[in-house]
Amino acid sequence: MENIQYDFGKNIPVIAETDVLVVGAGPGGASAAVMAARRGARTIIAERYGCPGGMAVFGEVTPFMHNLVENQSLDKPVYVDWCRHLHNYKTGAELAADPFTETVPNRPISKAEAALALEELLLEANVKMLYHHTLFDVIKEDDRIVAAVFHSKSGLVAVRARVFVDGTGDGDLAVMAGAPFEFGNEDGLCQPMTTCFKLEHVDRSIMPNREEINKIYDEVKARGGIDCPRENVLWFTMPADDVIHFNTTRIIRKSAVSGTDLSDAEVEGRRQVREFIAFLRNHVPGFKNAHLRSMAHHVGVRESRRILGLVYQTQDDFVNRAKFADGIAKVNYCIDIHNPNGTGTHIIGMEPGNWYELRYGTLVPRNTGNLLMGCRAISVDHALHSSSRVMPPVCSIGQAAGMAAAMCVEKNCSPAELQGEEVRKNLAIAGAWL
């Protein structure tokens, strides 16, 4: 590929200065910002899009997967607060019939209400929002980040902070700051991407069960009528009776951190969406009059980089149900690997009532002086990532990063100097179930 020289050397305005700067307002980054601000740190969150929520909003992902023990959420307080605010968008009659409870196993998400609810948490905590700011670069002195550089409608701008949290999901900030990372499985392949969509006007009274739909899918696929590597049709019901959510397209062997791959993935995902709509209308009872209700405006990314930290955890910790004095999040959710290379989904469940713990050091990237990971891109292997990546635990990862960032500001120390045990203790005081 040809290279062309482009000179970045120019002065740019510093538009803000803060204690904690979180980049990326998905479930992880937003939880980090809420916790840092609740702890009293002056906190800014920068996000490339116009609202918070990440994959729950622009990736149209639903439901929040279960991460419960003894019918309690393992992801208090921020995730549960988010769900409570989300629940409050029900009408008065609905609220009376269905009061809020933590114990919903797989909670359906309305993406618009999820954005509103998460923004409420950020506003309540007094977080300053910088929407429509895409991370472009960092300015460093030795191993410390001095400022993050963003591209916005104003051109390039900088934000100074004392501590930075990477909430980009892909570890963009950490990589710009020089942190090492892993990518995908032993063959360098990540879990597939998926374009999620919803159909409405579905007649549920005649819609077949999962087994029957999969049988029709296999037959049509065998005749060449649909071209998707996924082994079955993955769908979820929604509170509206005539709406079905599909998480079933499968885009393989594309990198979510390659601009051109990501663009190609969007085209392939929507090609499959068109095919699925035709397949469902033409072959599956109940879908004859179905319409596209909504669709992800960004292809869903399950996995990309995993930033290497002071601690590295593996599937063994899932197998051994490992607990640690410096554990900052508890996870009961299964190992859940959608085949990066084609057909099949590898699942290893965990018995109810048990969990493994993620350690503080998985959030502290190597080679960086004032950075924490507050998103799915933490220091774990491909298999463990497939379990810890779902949104409730990611909120716990985020809130731990936010707590640690605020503690670094208070103590004037680096994330590496903090004791994980103390972070755990302060999270418990703030309402975490640790």
Ligand SMILES: Cc1cc2nc3c(=O)[nH]c(=O)nc-3n(C[C@H](O)[C@H](O)[C@H](O)COP(=O)(O)OP(=O)(O)OC[C@H]3O[C@@H](n4cnc5c(N)ncnc54)[C@H](O)[C@@H]3O)c2cc1C
């Ligand atoms: C298809 C699919 C299905 C899934 N199904 C489920 C499910 O059913 N239940 C469940 O709980 N989880 C599910 N997950 C997992 C879950 O959605 C993600 O792992 C989770 O959203 C990760 O949260 P995050 O905050 O780490 O990253 P993200 O949700 O990706 O958020 C990252 C945020 O950072 C922003 N950002 C990224 N780069 C930059 C940049 N350079 N500058 C500024 N901002 C930036 C993004 O715009 C985004 O808002 C699914 C994921 C996918 C893709």
